[in-house]
Amino acid sequence: MATKRDYYDILGITRNATPEEIKKAYRKLAFEYHPDRNKNDGAEQTFKEINEAFEVLRDTDKRAAYDMFGHAAPGQGFGRGFEGFEFGGFGDIFDAFFGGGTGRGRRTGAQKGGDLHYSVSISFEEAVFGCEKELEIVRTERCSACHGSRSEPGTRPDTCSTCNGAGEVRRSQRSVFGQFINVAPCPHCNGEGIVINTPCRNCKGQGKQRMTRKILLKVPAGVDDGNQIRLSGEGDCGRNGGNPGNLLVTLSVRKHPQFERVGNDIVYELPVNFAQAALGDEIQIPGLEGDIPFRVPAGCQSGRVFRLKEKGVPNLRGYGRGDQLIRVHVVTPQALDAKQKKLFRDLAKMLGPASLPREEKSFFDKVKDTFGASN
Numbered sequence: 001m002a003t004k005r006d007y008y009d010i011l012g013i014t015r016n017a018t019p020e021e022i023k024k025a026y027r028k029l030a031f032e033y034h035p036d037r038n039k040n041d042g043a044e045q046t047f048k049e050i051n052e053a054f055e056v057l058r059d060t061d062k063r064a065a066y067d068m069f070g071h072a073a074p075g076q077g078f079g080r081g082f083e084g085f086e087f088g089g090f091g092d093i094f095d096a097f098f099g100g101g102t103g104r105g106r107r108t109g110a111q112k113g114g115d116l117h118y119s120v121s122i123s124f125e126e127a128v129f130g131c132e133k134e135l136e137i138v139r140t141e142r143c144s145a146c147h148g149s150r151s152e153p154g155t156r157p158d159t160c161s162t163c164n165g166a167g168e169v170r171r172s173q174r175s176v177f178g179q180f181i182n183v184a185p186c187p188h189c190n191g192e193g194i195v196i197n198t199p200c201r202n203c204k205g206q207g208k209q210r211m212t213r214k215i216l217l218k219v220p221a222g223v224d225d226g227n228q229i230r231l232s233g234e235g236d237c238g239r240n241g242g243n244p245g246n247l248l249v250t251l252s253v254r255k256h257p258q259f260e261r262v263g264n265d266i267v268y269e270l271p272v273n274f275a276q277a278a279l280g281d282e283i284q285i286p287g288l289e290g291d292i293p294f295r296v297p298a299g300c301q302s303g304r305v306f307r308l309k310e311k312g313v314p315n316l317r318g319y320g321r322g323d324q325l326i327r328v329h330v331v332t333p334q335a336l337d338a339k340q341k342k343l344f345r346d347l348a349k350m351l352g353p354a355s356l357p358r359e360e361k362s363f364f365d366k367v368k369d370t371f372g373a374s375n
């Protein structure tokens, strides 16, 4: 590594220059070597050196360590730290040094508010067709009196006298390894740089309050059990101007006495008696939007499934619907009276022994048909 130039030499000042002189010298040189202005070879390098020197000498602790140890000063590792110093934009640097805009230390980082989790029970039909539910939630909101400032309205927080508003305290410590500069959050103001002397009475200086709110939950058609609806920004309020969290509502869909849901299809188990199965029948069966006519074909076997297109659950994404499936159950009578028994015996003699019904083609057979395979 090339020999580093002395910071005082870089800025052209004496070792006992006052902070005001350091600043003045820096300002003059920084303008002179600013790469926007100075296109000479090496100007940018010089500009970096000037900034590095200023960054150390403007800081009382770093300057003291530099005076004592030169570039080898421990703790902050001046040389090391600056090698990774990225110049994102020169304007930013001027802002930081002269405008004092983004001062260091103060813990004023915005924090996002917490998410809230609720669950809501809705009926089968409400899930299918959508609904609106009024939800009562308890959440943390910004105090309505102080708007989160924590100070009683009309008063202002004071700058912390321990850290002068910096939010951090620096202590030089000597040990066998040399001098260390220990930077810690200010214990008096918890690193905030301000002290609230007149806390807001409404929130007792918390800046926030617990509120019970009624929220209108719009449940879209087609949701299913376990789906979660996210209401953006309806959670707990953030800190230091951070965004509020979200409200997450998990849906619990109650069972239907007659329908079972499989994805966007609904399944209805249709019981028919021997006569209906044998002779066929015109009946009404329950559908999602009321009864629908259904024809049981003559000779219908138990277990046969019929599909009514587009009579199922609307697609959550807004197009199309599932189907309603009807599965036929031929119910064998269990408690026959004498007359019924006689009729069945007569029927039995006429029908003779049963044989397995001619099976409908399986899915596999249909595929083979489609592709014209011979067997």
Ligand SMILES: [Zn+2]
Residues within 6 Å of the ligand: 143, 144, 145, 146, 147, 148, 149, 150, 151, 200, 201, 202, 203, 204, 205, 206, 207, 208
């Ligand atoms: Zn308040």
Ligand SMILES: [Zn+2]
Residues within 6 Å of the ligand: 160, 161, 162, 163, 164, 165, 166, 167, 168, 186, 187, 188, 189, 190, 191, 192, 193, 194
């Ligand atoms: Zn403080």
